Amino acid sequence: MHLIPCPYCGQRPxxxxxxxxxxxxKRPAPDAGExxxxxxxxxxxxxxxWHDEWWHHYAGCRQWIKVRRNTLTHAVAASAGPADALPExxx
Ligand SMILES: [Zn+2]
Numbered sequence: 001m002h003l004i005p006c007p008y009c010g011q012r013p014x015x016x017x018x019x020x021x022x023x024x025x026k027r028p029a030p031d032a033g034e035x036x037x038x039x040x041x042x043x044x045x046x047x048x049x050w051h052d053e054w055w056h057h058y059a060g061c062r063q064w065i066k067v068r069r070n071t072l073t074h075a076v077a078a079s080a081g082p083a084d085a086l087p088e089x090x091x
Pocket of ligand 1: 006007008009010025057060061063
């Protein structure tokens with residue numbers, strides 16, 4: 001069983017969480033154009049390795065959190081609240 005370190009609840013089983021998407025996507029400026037908004041809504045990378053993701057702790061504190069997870073090993077390097085930044089780099 002994989003554990004996810006919720007910043008509010010501590011280490012919790014992964015089945016208490018739902019994956020909610022890519023946490024690296026930034027909303028474009030209002031005048032950025034149709035293609036920029038299309039990419040913002042629909043276009044996603046499929047990274048191999050470390051990736052910053054949104055997870056929802058639906059069976060715990062019900063907070064959305066950011067998690068840095070390795071997509072190959074499912075190892076979790078860091079987590080943070082929605083307004084907090086993850087560390088700059090992961091070894
Ligand atoms: Zn929690």
